[in-house]
Amino acid sequence: MGQSISIPTANPFQSSSFFSSSSSKRGPGFFTKLQIPVAKPKDFPALIGSCMSAASARTQEFLTFSDPEGKFCPSPQVLNQVFLATYIARSVGLDITDTFNCTTMTPEQRILLGADWVWALLEKPTKNPRVQIAVRVLHLPEMGAGPPESGSESIQMAQMESSSRSVCERMVEFCTSIGKDCYALFLFFGKRDDRENIYGVLSNNFGAAVGKCSQIDRALIENFLKGAKTFETPSGMMQAIVAKKKGDPLTLVVKFS
Numbered sequence: 001m002g003q004s005i006s007i008p009t010a011n012p013f014q015s016s017s018f019f020s021s022s023s024s025k026r027g028p029g030f031f032t033k034l035q036i037p038v039a040k041p042k043d044f045p046a047l048i049g050s051c052m053s054a055a056s057a058r059t060q061e062f063l064t065f066s067d068p069e070g071k072f073c074p075s076p077q078v079l080n081q082v083f084l085a086t087y088i089a090r091s092v093g094l095d096i097t098d099t100f101n102c103t104t105m106t107p108e109q110r111i112l113l114g115a116d117w118v119w120a121l122l123e124k125p126t127k128n129p130r131v132q133i134a135v136r137v138l139h140l141p142e143m144g145a146g147p148p149e150s151g152s153e154s155i156q157m158a159q160m161e162s163s164s165r166s167v168c169e170r171m172v173e174f175c176t177s178i179g180k181d182c183y184a185l186f187l188f189f190g191k192r193d194d195r196e197n198i199y200g201v202l203s204n205n206f207g208a209a210v211g212k213c214s215q216i217d218r219a220l221i222e223n224f225l226k227g228a229k230t231f232e233t234p235s236g237m238m239q240a241i242v243a244k245k246k247g248d249p250l251t252l253v254v255k256f257s
Contacts, residue, residue: 045242048091048100049235055087056198056234056256063189064196076139079189080116083137098122111158114171121242131241132182133202136171138218140190169216176207180247186221187256198256199225202237205249224253231255 059082062074074082084104091097104117115134123130162170168186175182184206188199201224209216232240232254244250 044096044099045238046235047094047096048238049233051087051090051094051096052234052256054090055083058086059083059189060196060198060257063198076137076143076189079139080137084117098127099124108154108158111155111162112170113174114167114169115174130181132175132178133185133241134171134175134182135185135187136167137187137189138221140192140195166215166217168218168221169210172206172210172216175204176210180204180249183241183250186218188222188225191222191225199231200237200254200256201225201252202254203249203251205251208249224251228253 059079062079062082065072065074067073084102088102091100091102100119100121102117102119105113105115110116113134114136116137117135119133119135120129121131122128165173171184171186175184181204183202183204185200185202188201190196191199201221206216209220232252234254234256237252237254240250240252
């Protein structure tokens with residue numbers, strides 16, 4: 001226990017060893033049966049958006065599921081996995097993983113950085129990340145946080161290191177340390193006044209709230225949704241990110257389903 005773990009200040013995406021796994025080409029499976037619309041290869045924001053929309057639609061089926069006998073209710077972990085499995089299968093089917101990849105976090109990284117997974121828009125031919133989107137799924141409070149991570153020594157160290165900050169603060173700190181090309185996306189699997197849809201709040205400027213608010217938490221982020229009159233689509237979100245001038249702030253509210 002003499003070691004300490006701290007959030008990296010350098011861009012961890014430059015190192016392939018930082019992550020435990022990433023989306024790669026896989027053989028056909030159940031999700032390859034999902035209908036894939038025809039789109040121009042150059043219109044990759046629309047292709048990426050279609051993958052996100054397909055994942056949201058599939059997850060929504062589980063989110064709205066009601067067991068007549070009241071014995072089965074998908075856990076937060078299951079919902080996350082359904083979203084990721086559908087997204088990855090779709091992106092592999094569209095052959096966009098060399099341009100926009102998806103990397104899942106290890107348990108230690110989820111604790112330290114606050115993110116469940118990271119999307120990255122890659123430059124060619126270097127495959128260095130041009131834009132990163134760190135994603136944290138926020139479930140309805142009554143669903144609970146799920147079982148705690150296993151009590152390995154590395155996880156215990158990560159929990160001790162991050163105990164003074166909320167999960168939202170950890171992710172904002174992580175994205176801010178990388179710069180304006182790293183976005184925090186808080187994905188709401190249902191919200192209080194609409195339990196059946198998936199929403200998102202994306203920003204590369206959450207760091208501006210640090211010091212101005214008592215705490216960056218779910219309530220603060222959910223206020224963005226409460227005040228929204230219109231919502232962007234996943235494809236529109238990606239188009240806005242690609243079109244944004246380097247260094248400019250960008251904040252969007254998005255309806256994924």
